[in-house]
Amino acid sequence: MPLMDSLFSMAMKMTGNRDDACDLVQETFLKAYRSFDRFEWGTNLRAWMFKILVNTYYNIYRHRRIGKELEEASGGFWMNRELVSQETMRAFKDPSSSVGGRMVSIEIERAVHALPEDYRTVFLLADVQGFSYKEVADSMGCPIGTVMSRLHRARRLLQKSLLGDGIFEREERGEADVADLDDFRRRKAAGEEP
Amino acid sequence: MKCLQVQKYIHAYLDGELGQDTTTEVERHLDECGRCREQMEFEAAFIDQVRSGVEKHEAPASLVAGVRAALDDEKKRSHRRRSVSMLAGFAAAAGLVAVVWAGLWPLMAGRGGDLPDIPPLEEQVVENVVKNPPLELQRADASEVSECFRGKVAFAVEPPDLSGGGQAELVGARLYNVGDSDAAYIVYDVGGQLVTMQMFEAGRDALSELPGAQKVARLPTKNGGYVTTTRGYTVGVFTSRGVTYSLTSADMDERAMATLIEKMR
Numbered sequence: 001m002p003l004m005d006s007l008f009s010m011a012m013k014m015t016g017n018r019d020d021a022c023d024l025v026q027e028t029f030l031k032a033y034r035s036f037d038r039f040e041w042g043t044n045l046r047a048w049m050f051k052i053l054v055n056t057y058y059n060i061y062r063h064r065r066i067g068k069e070l071e072e073a074s075g076g077f078w079m080n081r082e083l084v085s086q087e088t089m090r091a092f093k094d095p096s097s098s099v100g101g102r103m104v105s106i107e108i109e110r111a112v113h114a115l116p117e118d119y120r121t122v123f124l125l126a127d128v129q130g131f132s133y134k135e136v137a138d139s140m141g142c143p144i145g146t147v148m149s150r151l152h153r154a155r156r157l158l159q160k161s162l163l164g165d166g167i168f169e170r171e172e173r174g175e176a177d178v179a180d181l182d183d184f185r186r187r188k189a190a191g192e193e194p
Numbered sequence: 195m196k197c198l199q200v201q202k203y204i205h206a207y208l209d210g211e212l213g214q215d216t217t218t219e220v221e222r223h224l225d226e227c228g229r230c231r232e233q234m235e236f237e238a239a240f241i242d243q244v245r246s247g248v249e250k251h252e253a254p255a256s257l258v259a260g261v262r263a264a265l266d267d268e269k270k271r272s273h274r275r276r277s278v279s280m281l282a283g284f285a286a287a288a289g290l291v292a293v294v295w296a297g298l299w300p301l302m303a304g305r306g307g308d309l310p311d312i313p314p315l316e317e318q319v320v321e322n323v324v325k326n327p328p329l330e331l332q333r334a335d336a337s338e339v340s341e342c343f344r345g346k347v348a349f350a351v352e353p354p355d356l357s358g359g360g361q362a363e364l365v366g367a368r369l370y371n372v373g374d375s376d377a378a379y380i381v382y383d384v385g386g387q388l389v390t391m392q393m394f395e396a397g398r399d400a401l402s403e404l405p406g407a408q409k410v411a412r413l414p415t416k417n418g419g420y421v422t423t424t425r426g427y428t429v430g431v432f433t434s435r436g437v438t439y440s441l442t443s444a445d446m447d448e449r450a451m452a453t454l455i456e457k458m459r
Contacts, residue, residue: 005250006250104247127245127248163240
């Protein structure tokens with residue numbers, strides 16, 4: 001039952017525990033059943049079921065718009081290419097390096113769980129479930145542009161928590177291409193050469 | 195295109211979500227800029243690793259059984275109610291189950307064939323009117339009604355003027371639901387005839403029709419909507435600027451309803 005499994009996977013990531021995930025999936029099926037007359041034939045049934053799941057989750061947990069204030073903040077951070085150093089990037093693509101191998105499943109799970117809720121939902125729908133931006137926008141009731149920026153930011157945050165922090169710890173502070181924005185400001189305030 | 199712009203578009207580019215023109219521009223930049231190209235390769239590898247590293251879960255057997263039992267329950271309950279609308283949902287749900295989950299099909303056996311001639315939207319709005327919910331706001335003017343829905347529904351509620359040259363006044367309003375959508379439920383007195391308007395955000399499926407729905411006679415209106423009769427109520431429906439308007443009245447005939455919505459401002 002691939003649809004049931006993927007709905008359950010999504011519910012597990014959203015609720016963080018098995019009991020709530022089961023309740024959420026069950027409620028999703030009931031709602032789908034009751035409102036099936038509103039399903040438009042010829043459209044994507046899988047996307048429709050996920051939309052119900054996401055809406056049900058937000059209705060139950062009342063977390064809607066949690067990520068909103070985050071979006072306005074620290075604009076520079078999201079576009080900062082050097083969040084991850086060039087060395088890390090190169091090492092990451094090199095299969096013989098230990099950097100890629102460091103991203104074990106448990107760390108990924110932790111990093112995904114730590115994402116702000118709306119970012120996490122977009123990431124799960126787009127990257128894990130493979131929905132298009134339009135389908136994600138439809139599920140979350142937001143414009144496509146918002147999906148695009150949330151997904152971009154979700155991935156940046158994942159990079160920061162999976163690669164950034166660890167790598168920054170180990171690298172020389174003065175290295176030119178290691179530029180974390182907060183770190184930059186801190187050092188600038190301290191009068192050091194950033 | 196400059197590096198900074200490419201940074202902005204890099205994920206949408208990798209996801210194949212950019213338009214043709216922007217894609218071409220990004221690619222032109224990537225051909226020329228080694229750093230951005232390196233970045234792009236890294237991003238692709240990163241996304242790929244994270245995607246495959248996220249744990250997948252298999253639905254537990256207890257959940258499968260739970261859903262089956264819940265749907266079975268729902269089926270029995272709707273049997274008892276014998277409500278026409280539930281039957282509509284029912285037959286449709288059999289379709290859902292057939293598509294989604296072949297394992298549930300026996301539960302719905304024999305119900306997948308004929309859809310009743312009940313248009314879902316009209317049925318829902320009439321159902322609401324039959325329930326006759328108490329009005330939260332009474333004897334208000336249009337701006338008060340507008341104000342009371344601010345922040346409660348996803349669109350600006352401006353109660354249309356139904357006078358069309360004659361007399362019409364607002365009786366009251368409340369927040370209600372049409373299906374899963376929040377709706378502004380507004381009651382008018384139009385020259386002594388009660389008319390209930392339900393306004394809600396037009397979904398892609400708001401005016402969609404199941405095959406059976408087309409068997410119902412519908413009188414088209416000049417503004418792209420239609421008028422029909424359901425359970426003794428005259429219902430007019432049309433969509434304008436992303437909002438679906440439905441008007442329901444037990445007092446008005448189809449012709450009068452069509453004129454009313456054509457003259458609406």
